[in-house]
Amino acid sequence: DTAVSQTPKYLVTQMGNDKSIKCEQNLGHDTMYWYKQDSKKFLKIMFSYNNKELIINETVPNRFSPKSPDKAHLNLHINSLELGDSAVYFCASSQGKGPQHFGDGTRLSIL
């Protein structure tokens, strides 16, 4: 009965590849987020969806494309992976502007 679940937990891949990370929440929340956390633990918001509509789209390379097929899912697709994309990516959800619930993260390593 995990609240926010991300897959995969670990992702190791070569530069130039395309990969996707999936996120699902079973809390009935209407808002979902993607964050990137670097090696110094700095957390940067990337995208946010409310009821499948994109509401926050921070300055990230357009190689990153989110997709929300329904309120409970928010996936992140990354094209042409680069070394600088290595980080931990967190999915989160909230009901409106309430507290956010985070997944356990996807650790992406680019070789």
Added chain:
Amino acid sequence: GDSVTQMEGPVTLSEEAFLTINCTYTATGYPSLFWYVQYPGEGLQLLLKATKADDKGSNKGFEATYRKETTSFHLEKGSVQVSDSAVYFCALTPPVGNQFYFGTGTSLTVIP
């Protein structure tokens, strides 16, 4: 624009010591304020929150008071344990709009 500033770490304390992690914010109006904790290898978890001035959030022995006059939301605990070792994030959401702002995080290590 709105932002959150946290004291830099890392912070190392002995067990049973008193903890303060400073957090100040810049925002228009009355934002909601949060402290999140991230244990090694895990995602962030909500620790406590406060939604209006003079509110005190508390959980697991941690406390923070929403001070509008000093625009602060400092985290305190009277007696830390080894199990409190984690990274702590201060955060705010403004009264208008959908943004959520996190501080840079403060790493705490508690040694026996």
